[in-house]
Amino acid sequence: MPGHHSRSIATVCLSGELTDKLEAAANIGFDGVEIFENDLLTFNGSPADVRRMAADLGLAITIFQPFRDFEAMPEPQRRRNLDRAERKFDVMQALGTDLVLVCSNVQEACIGDPARAAADLRDMAERAAQRGLRVGYEALAWGRHTRRWREAWDIVQRADHPALGLIVDSFHTLALKDDPSGLAELPGERIFFVQLADAPLYDMDVLQWSRHYRNFPGQGQLPVTGFLRAVLASGYSGPLSLEIFNDEFRAAPVRQTARDGLRSLILAEAGAAAPSAPGTVPATPLPPVPRLSGIEFLEFAVNEAAGRQLGDFLGGLGFQLAGRHRSKAVELYRQGQVNLVLNSEPDSAAASHFEMHGPSVCAMGLAVDDAAAAARRAEALLCASWNEKRGVSERLLPALRAPNGALVLLVENQPGRPTLWDDDFHLLPAAPPAGPPLLGIDHVTQALAPGQMDGFVLFYRGVFGLEPEPQLDLPDPQGLVHSRAMVNAGGTVRLPLNTSEARETATGRFISAAAGAGVHHIAFLVEDAAASAAALAGSGAPLLPIPGNYYDDLSARFALEDAELEALRRLNLLYDQDAEGGSFRHAYTTSFANRFFFEVVQRRGGYRQFGANNAAVRMAAQARFEAGRRG
Numbered sequence: 273m274p275g276h277h278s279r280s281i282a283t284v285c286l287s288g289e290l291t292d293k294l295e296a297a298a299n300i301g302f303d304g305v306e307i308f309e310n311d312l313l314t315f316n317g318s319p320a321d322v323r324r325m326a327a328d329l330g331l332a333i334t335i336f337q338p339f340r341d342f343e344a345m346p347e348p349q350r351r352r353n354l355d356r357a358e359r360k361f362d363v364m365q366a367l368g369t370d371l372v373l374v375c376s377n378v379q380e381a382c383i384g385d386p387a388r389a390a391a392d393l394r395d396m397a398e399r400a401a402q403r404g405l406r407v408g409y410e411a412l413a414w415g416r417h418t419r420r421w422r423e424a425w426d427i428v429q430r431a432d433h434p435a436l437g438l439i440v441d442s443f444h445t446l447a448l449k450d451d452p453s454g455l456a457e458l459p460g461e462r463i464f465f466v467q468l469a470d471a472p473l474y475d476m477d478v479l480q481w482s483r484h485y486r487n488f489p490g491q492g493q494l495p496v497t498g499f500l501r502a503v504l505a506s507g508y509s510g511p512l513s514l515e516i517f518n519d520e521f522r523a524a525p526v527r528q529t530a531r532d533g534l535r536s537l538i539l540a541e542a543g544a545a546a547p548s549a550p551g552t553v554p555a556t557p558l559p560p561v562p563r564l565s566g567i568e569f570l571e572f573a574v575n576e577a578a579g580r581q582l583g584d585f586l587g588g589l590g591f592q593l594a595g596r597h598r599s600k601a602v603e604l605y606r607q608g609q610v611n612l613v614l615n616s617e618p619d620s621a622a623a624s625h626f627e628m629h630g631p632s633v634c635a636m637g638l639a640v641d642d643a644a645a646a647a648r649r650a651e652a653l654l655c656a657s658w659n660e661k662r663g664v665s666e667r668l669l670p671a672l673r674a675p676n677g678a679l680v681l682l683v684e685n686q687p688g689r690p691t692l693w694d695d696d697f698h699l700l701p702a703a704p705p706a707g708p709p710l711l712g713i714d715h716v717t718q719a720l721a722p723g724q725m726d727g728f729v730l731f732y733r734g735v736f737g738l739e740p741e742p743q744l745d746l747p748d749p750q751g752l753v754h755s756r757a758m759v760n761a762g763g764t765v766r767l768p769l770n771t772s773e774a775r776e777t778a779t780g781r782f783i784s785a786a787a788g789a790g791v792h793h794i795a796f797l798v799e800d801a802a803a804s805a806a807a808l809a810g811s812g813a814p815l816l817p818i819p820g821n822y823y824d825d826l827s828a829r830f831a832l833e834d835a836e837l838e839a840l841r842r843l844n845l846l847y848d849q850d851a852e853g854g855s856f857r858h859a860y861t862t863s864f865a866n867r868f869f870f871e872v873v874q875r876r877g878g879y880r881q882f883g884a885n886n887a888a889v890r891m892a893a894q895a896r897f898e899a900g901r902r903g
């Protein structure tokens with residue numbers, strides 16, 4: 273017996289033809305699909321063909337939907353609607369599903385009388401029952417008279433027919449800020465079906481919001497877990513089904529969306545099962561979110577020539593060659609607490625990454641408390657794993673693939689035990705540091721192609737417990753860049769994610785130059801940004817020049833001492849403050865091979881952001897610099 277509810281997805285969530293949708297849903301492991309009427313109408317085959325196809329794939333057809341504008345219409349529509357229902361029943365029987373979703377009537381002509389709605393639904397349910405079918409009634413948040421689940425439930429109770437039940441959809445309830453907790457009191461068998469959807473919090477017309485911006489549970493900001501907990505407390509034992517209307521999903525690769533969907537459903541169930549029932553075994557045995565102590569290293573895919581160039585570039589930033597791998601063409605560069613690895617080993621994950629993307633970050637090493645448990649969690653959440661070849665007595669680093677195919681390596685450090693670097697590298701004697709030491713990797717920013725944000729958010733949130741910060745819109749001279757930082761509870765891992773629809777923004781240029789999503793910039797934490805910038809400038813490091821207007825404006829925005837302002841100006845440092853008086857000083861390098869760049873940052877007084885106020889100036893300076901470099 274499966275320990276979880278059967279898992280279903282509406283065909284409207286997925287791109288492509290009905291065949292593609294069913295295959296993707298089945299291959300990733302869904303148990304069933306909601307057939308959206310439009311996907312059937314546009315399919316060049318009979319409902320019986322769909323039934324066979326689903327059966328061959330091992331998919332149940334959980335529901336046929338939607339049936340619109342049925343209840344509480346005046347004559348002659350009332351009678352016509354009952355005839356319409358009979359035609360839908362014919363299709364359902366050919367499809368081999370017993371449940372139809374009736375969404376609440378949105379017509380002006382709909383009569384505002386729950387008794388009439390109940391009488392009509394009872395008629396429909398009686399006709400359905402004669403064919404062994406069932407009817408579920410769902411409140412649309414923008415229905416003419418029925419908008420809340422309680423109103424729909426009241427009508428279902430009045431109708432009092434065993435073939436009529438309630439359908440609930442987290443979006444409609446949560447979008448209206450309606451309270452789902454009362455669902456726990458319903459008899460579970462009277463809830464015929466449960467749809468789950470999340471959404472970002474937008475202050476907009478609810479119909480437009482629902483039709484274009486829904487996303488999978490965990491990708492948005494609605495309290496879907498609380499909703500699900502209430503539903504499950506009723507004793508509901510039917511399928512949990514994802515129903516997402518989203519413009520980006522309609523355009524996204526179908527297999528990725530299906531994977532994200534199932535990942536989100538596994539997480540939602542685990543989340544709903546977890547805290548309310550201490551001591552009981554959760555429905556999904558999902559290992560806990562790993563504790564992350566930081567980014568242990570970043571690994572660059574290079575070939576020999578690119579490796580030399582990047583090594584030189586890093587040398588200019590004060591990094592030193594600190595070790596060579598015992599068995600592979602892999603070098604360790606170090607400055608202070610920061611480890612950067614350059615991998616030119618043939619026939620490796622790095623080599624294929626280099627073939628596809630050129631010099632770029634191909635792996636991130638995360639320091640975790642329990643690498644094996646973290647790997648099991650990732651596997652349970654459908655992440656592909658990777659086993660790199662290794663020499664005798666070298667460390668086994670559990671590895672999984674991020675949504676762009678880059679690797680995340682899980683590094684477990686135990687006090688008093690040899691480190692990864694001791695185990696796998698011939699370490700060179702450390703020379704005295706050039707410049708003030710780097711304290712660690714402050715953040716790693718990735719550029720994503722349009723449409724990839726939700727998938728990455730779910731990956732980092734679900735697998736590693738990072739939480740998304742609010743989305744920011746940053747003006748690049750060539751278009752807007754949307755940025756959302758994923759940050760863990762301790763602030764030890766910070767991963768801003770940027771997307772842009774515009775091809776010529778810094779983010780857009782990265783995506784075309786690197787052939788896809790990847791690490792666009794790496795920020796190092798320092799104690800004193802002015803001292804670090806001065807040391808970098810002194811050793812001839814390529815710092816990004818910032819225009820003088822920026823500093824004139826700074827003096828108008830913040831009460832800075834003249835000497836400080838002059839130092840910022842001289843060192844091309846940017847400055848920001850938060851509302852609590854925390855401050856941020858940062859400087860950027862120009863890019864390596866027009867691809868990625870580095871930043872040094874200093875945080876004071878609990879500043880937790882990323883200097884978004886300065887992004888426009890930085891991106892304009894980069895655009896100007898790169899245009900100059902191209903000549």
Ligand SMILES: O=C(O)c1ccc(O)c(O)c1
Nearest residue numbers: 338375410441482483515
């Ligand atoms: O947007 C709609 O019309 C619509 C249709 C069916 C649903 O189940 C739903 O939640 C919304």
Ligand SMILES: [Mg+2]
Nearest residue numbers: 410441467515
């Ligand atoms: Mg719905």
